[in-house]
Amino acid sequence: MTYRIVRQNLPNYLKEGAVIVDVRTPEEFRNGNVRGSVNIPLLDLHANSDKLDPDKTILLCCRSGSRSGMAAGILKGKGFKNVVNAGPWNNLA
Numbered sequence: 279m280t281y282r283i284v285r286q287n288l289p290n291y292l293k294e295g296a297v298i299v300d301v302r303t304p305e306e307f308r309n310g311n312v313r314g315s316v317n318i319p320l321l322d323l324h325a326n327s328d329k330l331d332p333d334k335t336i337l338l339c340c341r342s343g344s345r346s347g348m349a350a351g352i353l354k355g356k357g358f359k360n361v362v363n364a365g366p367w368n369n370l371a
Contacts, residue, residue: 281343281365288337288370291362296335300367301349306341312370320345320352327356335360339367 284291298315300307307317318326320340330336336358338346343365350363364370 281369284337284362284364285369291335291337294335296337296360296362297330298337298339298364298370299330299349301338301340301345302367310368310371312339312367315339315367315370320349323349323352324356327353327358330358332356332358333360335362337362337364337370339364339370342366 298312300311300315300317301320301323302317303319304317311317318329336353338349338361340346343363346363346365350361353361
């Protein structure tokens with residue numbers, strides 16, 4: 279799935295209860311983010327994945343799509359089924 283398709287389907291994802299998780303550092307997050315998103319830095323995701331509902335769609339974003347891709351792998355490895363690498367955070371803004 280391309281980032282453009284994710285952006286086009288964002289209203290549907292949110293309507294269905296999806297959660298946007300920004301895996302950038304807290305400083306990066308403070309400098310700009312998607313309204314309503316949750317900041318769980320990539321380095322903290324493994325230890326904090328229990329804060330996320332594994333039954334909801336998780337839209338992951340970062341600066342370029344690289345960290346969010348790694349985050350998707352972490353969550354899928356923990357049994358999350360509906361995980362989407364949404365790429366750059368400003369793609370969702």
